[in-house]
Structures are given as C-alpha cells and as structure tokens.
Amino acid sequence: MAATKIAIPQLAFNRVRPAPVVLVSGTEAFLADRAIRSLRDILKAEDPSLEIHDIEADQYSPGELITLASPSLFNEPRLIRVVNVEKCTDAFITETIAYLARPADDTYLVLRHAGGVRGKRLLDSIRGGAGSGIEIACLELKKDTEKTEFAASEFAAAGRRVTGGAIRALVAAFSDDLAELASACQQLLADDSDEITEMTVERYYSGRVETTAFTVADAAIAGRTGEALVLLRHALSSGADPVPIVAAFASKLRTMAKISGMTAPASQLASKLGLAPWQIDRGRRDLQGWNEDGLGNCIEAIAATDAQIKGLGRDPVFALERMVAVIAGRGL
Structure with missing residues (x-):
C-alpha cells in the first residue's frame, strides 16, 4: 500500500500556530504537552474568552465532538483538546473524519496521537489535507546531539548567553529525562549571571553531572581548559581513580599519533592500524588544531603523570591538573 502523501505543513514543537485542526503526533510526551500548552497560550492571548474542552478518544461518546464544536450563545472561540487518539473508538474515527469535511468556525481541534497504527485512517485524512490542518511532530530525542540542540534552543529563546561546556554538562546530567533537562535549563535561566x-551548572547540579575519564579527555583535547578542569575535579570528588583517567588520555593521544599525517580512507586504515573506522574518524576530528610537536609533548606529559600518580609524586591531583592544562594547550 502506498504511503499517504503529506499535504499539510509539518512543524517543529516550538513552531506551533493556530489551525482548524492540529495533529500532535509522536512519542515524546513532554514536547507534545509543551506544543499544546503553547497553542492554548497563543489562542488565549488572542481572545481571553476562549472556551477549552477536553475529550478522551478512548472513552468517546457518539456526538460528543459535534456538541462541543457547536456555536455557543456568545460565539466564543473554542479549543477542543483530544488525547489518547492512538486508542480511539470507532465512533471517534468516523465522526472526526466527517468533521474534517467542514470544520466549525472559530474552533481549533487538537488531536494528540502518541504512535501506533490505531486511527491510521483518520491520520491519513488529516495528512492528506482534510480539515486544512497542520502536524506537530514530537519525536523522541534519542541522540545527545538532539538533546544538545534542544538545550541550546531553550537559552536562545530566552536571549541568554550560554557556553558549549555548560550545555554539554547539562545534557550529561539530564540525558535520561527531557522534562528534567528543560526544567534545569529554566532554573539556570533564573540565575543572575x-x-x-559550566561553573554555573556545577554550582546548581554538581550531584547530577556524570563525568567519565573520556569526557575529561575530550574537553582537554578540544582545548576547553576550564571545562576540562571542572570535569576532572568532579570526577575525582565522585571517587574516580586517577589511573584510569590517565589511561583514557593515553588511549586517545595514541590514536591521534597513529593516524597523524595519514590521508587514506578510514575503512582502509582500520585493519592496518588495529582500529575501528569510527575511531579513526574521531581521531581526525580530535587532531584539528594540533601539530606533531605538540602531540609529542603531550604524550611525554601523560607518561610523566602516569609515573607521578603511581608513586613517584606526592600530589596526584596536582599532577593530573597540570597534565590537563598541558593537553588543553595542545602541548605548546
């Protein structure tokens, strides 16, 4: 069976606008709830007399939609919010498809469908253009890059400056719950600075930021000295052992040294160097801004630090911080 041609605008959750029919689809409940709240706020601002009605599609009573969409005594605009469309009754599908042929004036019908095949005929009708609607796709944000973009957009929308390190620390701390990530962003927006x-994030959420040895190494190799030192201190205060931290730096610098100056495709170099193609690609990104002298100096610094933390030095924390500073300066 051919896929339904999409004939209506497909908008992001933060680009919602009024339309006779608004389909809010996708599995990300937080984004869907925010989109629906935003639409309500927009309509309320346009006309404070807005009437709001709610329908549960899985408990739908025949005639309910038409009754709520019928003009009121004073012709106030109406917002009808429908949830559980993915579990809707047959009567809801039939009556809503009929409604799409002639939507009521000054009425905004919002349909929340969280995924699945139930109600496909209705969704196909909306996406095909019936009802002159729009669709707000609220897909789950699975990748860290998507969550990073989301967090950055929270600060951009408020016109606040935020460092990349702060956003990365937030995503590391709240990657499992988008609602918590959004709440954390809002709390930071209330900060006076x-x-x-990343220091601001550390102050508010030091107990939540999860730091690994490779996170510290990534920040240092990218030249982000302040962020790398904050992450290092948090890792140590959380009980991390200095030895694996140095080992993580050594692993990444060895990879960079192996591939430095090599231009062959990653797929060709992988077996020759005993690395996975993605490691070669990542190593090439890490090498940007580095030169061979700096790379050599950093490898020597790692070796010296390894000896310091294994008994030759008195202060392993100082040795680690000095190593991080050298590497963040790219050995120069």
Whole structure:
C-alpha cells in the first residue's frame, strides 16, 4: 500500500500556530504537552474568552465532538483538546473524519496521537489535507546531539548567553529525562549571571553531572581548559581513580599519533592500524588544531603523570591538573 502523501505543513514543537485542526503526533510526551500548552497560550492571548474542552478518544461518546464544536450563545472561540487518539473508538474515527469535511468556525481541534497504527485512517485524512490542518511532530530525542540542540534552543529563546561546556554538562546530567533537562535549563535561566557557564551548572547540579575519564579527555583535547578542569575535579570528588583517567588520555593521544599525517580512507586504515573506522574518524576530528610537536609533548606529559600518580609524586591531583592544562594547550 502506498504511503499517504503529506499535504499539510509539518512543524517543529516550538513552531506551533493556530489551525482548524492540529495533529500532535509522536512519542515524546513532554514536547507534545509543551506544543499544546503553547497553542492554548497563543489562542488565549488572542481572545481571553476562549472556551477549552477536553475529550478522551478512548472513552468517546457518539456526538460528543459535534456538541462541543457547536456555536455557543456568545460565539466564543473554542479549543477542543483530544488525547489518547492512538486508542480511539470507532465512533471517534468516523465522526472526526466527517468533521474534517467542514470544520466549525472559530474552533481549533487538537488531536494528540502518541504512535501506533490505531486511527491510521483518520491520520491519513488529516495528512492528506482534510480539515486544512497542520502536524506537530514530537519525536523522541534519542541522540545527545538532539538533546544538545534542544538545550541550546531553550537559552536562545530566552536571549541568554550560554557556553558549549555548560550545555554539554547539562545534557550529561539530564540525558535520561527531557522534562528534567528543560526544567534545569529554566532554573539556570533564573540565575543572575550574564553568561551561563559550566561553573554555573556545577554550582546548581554538581550531584547530577556524570563525568567519565573520556569526557575529561575530550574537553582537554578540544582545548576547553576550564571545562576540562571542572570535569576532572568532579570526577575525582565522585571517587574516580586517577589511573584510569590517565589511561583514557593515553588511549586517545595514541590514536591521534597513529593516524597523524595519514590521508587514506578510514575503512582502509582500520585493519592496518588495529582500529575501528569510527575511531579513526574521531581521531581526525580530535587532531584539528594540533601539530606533531605538540602531540609529542603531550604524550611525554601523560607518561610523566602516569609515573607521578603511581608513586613517584606526592600530589596526584596536582599532577593530573597540570597534565590537563598541558593537553588543553595542545602541548605548546
């Protein structure tokens, strides 16, 4: 069976606008709830007399939609919010498809469908253009890059400056719950500082930021000295052992040294160097801004630090911080 041609605008959750029919689809409940709240706020601002009605599609009573969409005594605009469309009754499908042929004036019908095949005939009708609607796709944000973009958009929308390190720390701390990530962003927006940095995040959420040895290494190799030192201190205060931290740096620098100057495709180099193609690609990104002298100096610094933390030095924390500073400066 051919897929239904999409004939209506497909908008992001933060680009919602009024339309006779608004289909809010996708599995990400937080984004869907925010989109529906935003639409309500827009309509309320346009006309405070807005009437709001709610329908549960899985408990739908025949005639309910038409009754709620019928003009009121004073012709106030109406917002009809329908949830559980993915579990809707047959009567709801039949009556809503009929409604799409002639939507009521000054009425905004919002249909929340969280996924699945139930109600496909209705969704196909809306996506095909019936009802002159729009669709707000609220898909789950699975990748860290998507969550990073989401967090950045929260600060951009408020016109606040935020460092990349602060956003990365937030995503690391709240990657499992988008609602918590959004709430954390809003709390930081209430902070009085001009710019939100990784230090700000550390102050508010030091107990939540999860730091691994490779996270520290990534920040240092990218030249983000302040962020790398904050992450290092948090890792150590959380009980991390200095030895695996140094080992993580050594692993990444060895990879960079192996592939430095090599231009062959990653797929060709992988077996020759005993690395996975993705490791070669990542190593090439890490090498940007580095030169061979700096790379050599950093490898020597790692070796010296390894000896310091294994008994030759008195202060392993100082040795680690000095190593991080050298590497963040790219050995120069």
